[in-house]
Amino acid sequence: MKTVTHTRNAENLKQEIGQLVRQGGPNVQDYQQIDNLMIRMSNQARAGLLSAEDLSSIRTEFGVSLSNKTMQGFMFNKPHGYAGDFEIIERMYTWHISPDQQCTKWDLFVQNHAACRAVRNRKSYFKEVVKVYMERHNRTDIRLLNLASGPCTELAEFIQENPAFHISADCVDLDSNAIAYAKQKFSGSTAHVRFIQKNILRFAPDSPYDLIWSAGLFDYFNDRQFGQLISRFIPYLTSKGELIVGNFTDNHPSQSYMDLVNWSLNYRNPEQLLRLGQEAAGDNYNVRVGQEPEKVNLFLHIQRP
Numbered sequence: 614m615k616t617v618t619h620t621r622n623a624e625n626l627k628q629e630i631g632q633l634v635r636q637g638g639p640n641v642q643d644y645q646q647i648d649n650l651m652i653r654m655s656n657q658a659r660a661g662l663l664s665a666e667d668l669s670s671i672r673t674e675f676g677v678s679l680s681n682k683t684m685q686g687f688m689f690n691k692p693h694g695y696a697g698d699f700e701i702i703e704r705m706y707t708w709h710i711s712p713d714q715q716c717t718k719w720d721l722f723v724q725n726h727a728a729c730r731a732v733r734n735r736k737s738y739f740k741e742v743v744k745v746y747m748e749r750h751n752r753t754d755i756r757l758l759n760l761a762s763g764p765c766t767e768l769a770e771f772i773q774e775n776p777a778f779h780i781s782a783d784c785v786d787l788d789s790n791a792i793a794y795a796k797q798k799f800s801g802s803t804a805h806v807r808f809i810q811k812n813i814l815r816f817a818p819d820s821p822y823d824l825i826w827s828a829g830l831f832d833y834f835n836d837r838q839f840g841q842l843i844s845r846f847i848p849y850l851t852s853k854g855e856l857i858v859g860n861f862t863d864n865h866p867s868q869s870y871m872d873l874v875n876w877s878l879n880y881r882n883p884e885q886l887l888r889l890g891q892e893a894a895g896d897n898y899n900v901r902v903g904q905e906p907e908k909v910n911l912f913l914h915i916q917r918p
């Protein structure tokens with residue numbers, strides 16, 4: 614039942630958002646205010662103090678700034694049918710800012726948020742992992758499996774920036790549009806990059822890999838699926854191979870904002886990742902957790918001692 618408190622909560626939030634929208638979006642000095650507002654909204658929704666109807670009328674207050682023209686609108690509307698598609702991730706990588714005056718400031722705000730910075734940091738994390746692996750094993754060529762490759766930007770950049778290293782890669786993604794988009798990045802390249810359109814739940818490799826990498830996928834799976842997938846892919850590592858799986862941590866600064874745009878993930882802290890990794894890999898493997906500088910995107914590493 615809708616109470617007076619419900620209505621007051623919703624009206625207060627709408628008023629604050631409306632003000633920001635009328636001024637053309639948040640300025641840098643407003644960033645803390647929106648963060649606080651999102652935390653309030655999330656907490657109230659979780660405590661049942663905002664109804665679905667309230668949340669919908671609060672979102673309406675954003676107007677065009679919650680349309681596909683903006684990062685936040687794209688995240689909320691999910692034009693590809695699911696959260697975290699290749700296009701929104703690529704918009705983060707390329708620092709996409711809408712030229713529409715009603716949207717520009719919202720995009721600047723979102724692009725500066727911890728989650729977007731963390732996603733961009735994935736690329737350097739990947740490049741570092743590959744370089745360290747090659748150097749440690751004194752290799753200049755490796756076989757890589759990229760699970761849920763999306764726009765495949767990290768691999769394309771690595772290949773372009775490191776002509777002395779040779780990666781032969783298999784990239785698996787469920788979305789044919791993601792594959793078509795990623796493929797054109799390698800069209801003029803001599804690199805051996807093969808794209809496979811498949812659900813990773815049903816994908817079985819035909820040969821082993823030195824590195825198995827997956828970012829932006831495992832946090833969509835529950836613990837059972839997470840463990841099963843790790844157990845399934847470990848046997849496809851070479852004897853010195855390493856599996857690296859990304860997962861957003863819990864209690865990160867963009868959590869309430871992600872609630873606003875209905876982007877829900879299974880957040881996992883380092884202890885949870887370690888436990889899942891150890892349970893899935895068993896005693897014959899070393900398991901550790903790394904993180905990018907924002908400390909939002911964690912990475913579970915599994916390899917033989």
Ligand SMILES: C[S@@+](CC[C@H](N)C(=O)[O-])C[C@H]1O[C@@H](n2cnc3c(N)ncnc32)[C@H](O)[C@@H]1O
Pocket residue numbers: 696697698699702735760761762763764765766785786787788791811812813814827828829830
């Ligand atoms: C958040 S993006 C991550 C892309 C890329 N790994 C990156 O970090 O830039 C998630 C990708 O996972 C793909 N995906 C989601 N579920 C999948 C599944 N079950 N099997 C294969 N790909 C999947 C989506 O199509 C999307 O391209």
